[in-house]
Amino acid sequence: MAYFRITLMRSGIGMPKKVQGVLHALGLKKRMTTVYYPVSQSIAGQIMRIKELVDVKEVEHMRTKEEMRAARRPDKGYYIEKRSEQMEL
């Protein structure tokens, strides 16, 4: 199933009420917020209203907030070769 990945690139401040309402309805409350919605006509119509403010990609899978955070996290820079033996009490 395909999804729209919508990211708010430009703020809705100063935009007409209808545009701000669409942003709110899609859950885009701050810049750089990313939301996923299944591809449908109603979502496409909403995107057309805010097309100057957002970045839209069609993706195969949806990502949760935690998954997006984990993808942003940089590499640790080390790996554990072997765990030290645990003390047995």
Add this chain to the structure above:
Amino acid sequence: MFGPFRLTNPLSGGLLWKVPWRLSRHQKYRQRERLRGVDTIVSTVDSALARLGQSLKKVEMWKKEMPTEQEMLPKDKYTVFDRKVKRYRKGIHSKCALLLRVGEWGSRSSRGIGEEAISVCA
């Protein structure tokens, strides 16, 4: 010599802080990028819906009537209409344009009329 309090003509004089009448090539480049971004979004939405066998009237109208970034005239790309200005056009970068929200980016289309629409009108 350097830093925020350096002595330059705009800072010491006051009246020299003027907005040039034309956009720099970097401003023009960024404007073209913005316009192209809208074009890609419309094509993304269109192809995603086409894969489901659907279409949207709004998208169809946009494709029919609105010129893409390449098709747009420089006049439509870099200037906006203003009834108070001599010859009715001013640059998208001018301070008054920002303050008065003339042609606030995205709030209304400043793409001009596509060639097809002109042929329909004629």
